Amino acid sequence: MTANYLKTLLSPTARALQTFDGSRELYANMEANATNGDDRLTSREATFIMQRNSFYMASVTDDGWPYVQHRGGETGFLQVISQSRIGFADLRGNRQFMSAGNVRVNDRVSLFLMDYPNRRRLKIAGRGAYVTAQDAPDFVSQIALPAHRDKAVGAFLINIVAFDWNCPQYITPRWTADELKAQKETSE
Numbered sequence: 001m002t003a004n005y006l007k008t009l010l011s012p013t014a015r016a017l018q019t020f021d022g023s024r025e026l027y028a029n030m031e032a033n034a035t036n037g038d039d040r041l042t043s044r045e046a047t048f049i050m051q052r053n054s055f056y057m058a059s060v061t062d063d064g065w066p067y068v069q070h071r072g073g074e075t076g077f078l079q080v081i082s083q084s085r086i087g088f089a090d091l092r093g094n095r096q097f098m099s100a101g102n103v104r105v106n107d108r109v110s111l112f113l114m115d116y117p118n119r120r121r122l123k124i125a126g127r128g129a130y131v132t133a134q135d136a137p138d139f140v141s142q143i144a145l146p147a148h149r150d151k152a153v154g155a156f157l158i159n160i161v162a163f164d165w166n167c168p169q170y171i172t173p174r175w176t177a178d179e180l181k182a183q184k185e186t187s188e
Helices: 003-009 012-021 024-031 043-050 098-105 137-143 146-151 177-187
Strands: 054-060 066-072 079-082 085-091 108-115 120-132 152-165
Touching: 003 024, 003 120, 003 152, 012 024, 043 079, 043 108, 043 120, 054 098, 066 098, 085 120, 085 137, 085 146, 098 120, 098 152, 120 137, 137 152, 146 152
Parallel strands: none
Antiparallel strands: 054 066, 054 108, 079 085, 085 152, 108 120, 120 152
């Protein structure tokens, strides 16, 4: 676990529970290595992000309720804009705008990016913003993949605060139909 991720997300109550459990010293040593700035993506994280075709994003409602949404699309729809920023087009869908509305009031978001076949998970904590295609047409068109530009109604931008690669212990491997087909073809 990265020190900045711990520094950002570990609450006093969680620290007290770690003390009770006997694990506090381990995590205190990790926290001591935290930097003063936000985490920056390396090529490892950038490649992993660009290989995803889905992720889960949590935001917080006006009255404090957590809201988790699955986002899916073509591989690469979640784009690395810089070492500290990622973003994706918001395509026309059910028109609830729950995540979009949430980040306009409370910009804190958390993303889980999963690689089920290889049992890898990247967690990202960040500050999100939402722009509509009406407010920023050029940007929304630029961040949308070419096949979906006409369906883009907005875009999410996420400034990365911290990220962490998580333990694979309880990730159940799962494969898409295309991945299973490729495995079958290589084994024949």
